[in-house]
Amino acid sequence: MTRWSASAIAVAMLLSGCATQSVRPSLPPVTTATAQAQQSMRVATLATHQQWALQGRVGLSNGHNGGSGRIDWRQDGMHYDVTLSAPITHQSWRLSGDAGSARLDGLTGGPREGADAENLLRDATGWVIPVAALASWVRGAAAATLPTPTLQFAPDGHPSQLQQAGWTIDYSDFRMQPTLGIELPHRLTASQGEAKVRLIIDQWQDGASAP
Numbered sequence: 001m002t003r004w005s006a007s008a009i010a011v012a013m014l015l016s017g018c019a020t021q022s023v024r025p026s027l028p029p030v031t032t033a034t035a036q037a038q039q040s041m042r043v044a045t046l047a048t049h050q051q052w053a054l055q056g057r058v059g060l061s062n063g064h065n066g067g068s069g070r071i072d073w074r075q076d077g078m079h080y081d082v083t084l085s086a087p088i089t090h091q092s093w094r095l096s097g098d099a100g101s102a103r104l105d106g107l108t109g110g111p112r113e114g115a116d117a118e119n120l121l122r123d124a125t126g127w128v129i130p131v132a133a134l135a136s137w138v139r140g141a142a143a144a145t146l147p148t149p150t151l152q153f154a155p156d157g158h159p160s161q162l163q164q165a166g167w168t169i170d171y172s173d174f175r176m177q178p179t180l181g182i183e184l185p186h187r188l189t190a191s192q193g194e195a196k197v198r199l200i201i202d203q204w205q206d207g208a209s210a211p
Helices: 003-022 032-047 117-125 131-137
Strands: 051-061 066-076 079-086 091-098 101-105 112-114 150-153 159-164 167-177 182-192 195-206
Touching: 032 150, 032 182, 079 131, 091 117, 101 117, 112 117, 117 131, 131 159, 131 167, 131 182
Parallel strands: none
Antiparallel strands: 051 066, 051 195, 066 079, 079 091, 091 101, 101 112, 150 159, 159 167, 167 182, 182 195
């Protein structure tokens, strides 16, 4: 046997071994009933954990303009405190409030206040961000105060798309949160017409661990 032939056989065996190792049996798809049961458990668990925080990245678009930056969101029941920062321009905004009031800091000319966070943001910045509903959507659940949603599931049983109040939320990359015992999304996009909010969550914190 020539050296070339031996080398060729060795390479072929190596490639064959790699190919064999890369082939893994796929998990069977989760039934709709199982996915719905998992979702019910997720919603019930989240309802008992009203204090949480997330840190990550956000991208905003309204069809004409777009921007991206860091997001730090702290939620305690109905009270929210959301900070958006753009690392390139070093500009930041802080939105805080509850179900009946909202305050936006970081604007030229001083802070602005209003009764509704979504309207305040749209009037002051042009961005459409459904803050109240997003507090539920970001954790993979429908907003309880809005009309009944339409929910679709991926083959693995995780929510893949939620439609509610004219918004469509697409989910991916669910990861287990040990303190909750359930999985939460780490990527989602909420869109309504030309308005889009993209989130990549780098870290979730729950309850006493939330700052």
